[in-house]
Amino acid sequence: MRFRAILGLMMAVMLSACGLNSVPTAEETVKARWADVQADYQRRANLIPNLVNTVKGAASSERDILTDVMNARARATSVQISAEDLNDPAKVQQYQAAQDRLGSSLGRLLATAEAYPELQSQRAFQTLMHDIEGSENRIAIAIRDYNQAVQEYNTTIRTFPDAIGAKVFYGAKPKVPFQAKAGAEDAPTVDFGNTN
Template sequence: MGKIALVILGVIILFALIIGGAALSSYNNLVTKRNDVDKQWSQVENQMQRRADLIPNIVGTVKGIAGQEKEVFTRIAEARSRLLSATTPEEKIDADGKLTQAMRDGGLLGSGGRFLMITEQYPQLKSNENFMRLQDELAGTENRMAVARRDYNESVTDYNTTKQKFPTVLIAGLMGFKDKPLFKADEGAKTAPKVDFSN
């Protein structure tokens, strides 16, 4: 009877080690993926900050030349302030969407729009070296932000998918791992801007 008890005990210990190893591996995998999501999110925040820092320079340059467009720039400045005061990823995603929409409405983003009209009304903007440099910087920042958002969303998708698979879902539930939000396009980005060359 002693040998059978030892074999059973050995099987139980082996089974516990296998389960424990799988649980530990799942936990470590989730931690790695969560940290990657956090790293990618910090890149998105860096680009948000870069854009937020760039906007006052652009607005100041254009305001000096195109003073009557004050309402547009006030909305952009308010949206920028909301972005800078947001604390959670969800708040920042929402505030970034509002800033993007304000910039799109103001013509700083998209193809032409109001910004094209402003530069046509104030040709001295086109000859302003600082303005042209800032415009190029904004375009570059928007491209970097698009890459950072894509990388963040890929990381979030990988993390959320891993977290939802069995048996990792059990470990995730026990250890309090939560789903991470995807960065989604704001409503204005879903509709292509209209460009009218008839005037």
């Protein structure tokens, strides 16, 4: 009787050390962080129509940038990815590329605001620019948190003893981290074609 109790206790300890709880916990953290990334991108996308309506009367040189921002927003919101797609690098890359195009367009718009102080004098424009900058910061933080959760998950499913449960019970595969696009460190160039 005593031997069975000890054996049962040892089996329970061994199973608990095999990732039965840590793997799904880590995976749920990854999914939650991904939802945060998507929510912050959606917040940014929701701000853009307000920004466009505020600056519609601006000079024709800004209209091209605003059109580019709206087109990039439409493309960015049309690419959807679910938590189940986080194992597919191609789907994550497609989503990231659409978001990068929108971020690049917004970068040109922000650079335009710096180059043309008369736009900055409009209070509504300043408020919306502040909101977009805040959204960009939130996105950066959400991406950092997501990548940290992916790192922890990927480490969990690859290290002993959790790797046993990850493979045997869950068939766990590594998640794909979000990566900056090539050239993301370069500031956007503003050119309206009116330079000599």
